[in-house]
Amino acid sequence: xxxxxxxxxxxxxxxxxxxxxxxxxxxxxxxxxxxxxxxxxxxxxxxxxxxxxxxxxxxxxxxxxxxxxxxxxxxxxxxxxxxxxxxxxxxxxxxxxxxxxxxxxxxx
Numbered sequence: 001x002x003x004x005x006x007x008x009x010x011x012x013x014x015x016x017x018x019x020x021x022x023x024x025x026x027x028x029x030x031x032x033x034x035x036x037x038x039x040x041x042x043x044x045x046x047x048x049x050x051x052x053x054x055x056x057x058x059x060x061x062x063x064x065x066x067x068x069x070x071x072x073x074x075x076x077x078x079x080x081x082x083x084x085x086x087x088x089x090x091x092x093x094x095x096x097x098x099x100x101x102x103x104x105x106x107x108x
Contacts, residue, residue: 016059016086020093022105026078029060032099043069045077052095059086060096 029036029048036046045066050058063084067074085096090107097105 016057016088016092018084018108019087019090020085020105020107022083022085022100022103023081024083024100024103026080029083039068041068045080056091056095057087058092058096060084061086
């Protein structure tokens, strides 16, 4: 199933900040959102930049848990379960929650 959101392929998530966290498999994210953008090559291994129909922007990304940051001792992107939600405010978290209603999502 693909989410009814625009997946920004241009990596526009630079202007978002941490709004929440959730525990979800990489496979579940890909099932709903499709493949991620590559991360920044340093602290982020995978990222999805989303724009919802109401204009709310959100990013889903790992942070300092993967091999980009930790080298071979880091978690392989396919095994990451600790994901961050970025946005301009708490509404980003609520929009992501609608996409993943069966996963616990915490506000930052």
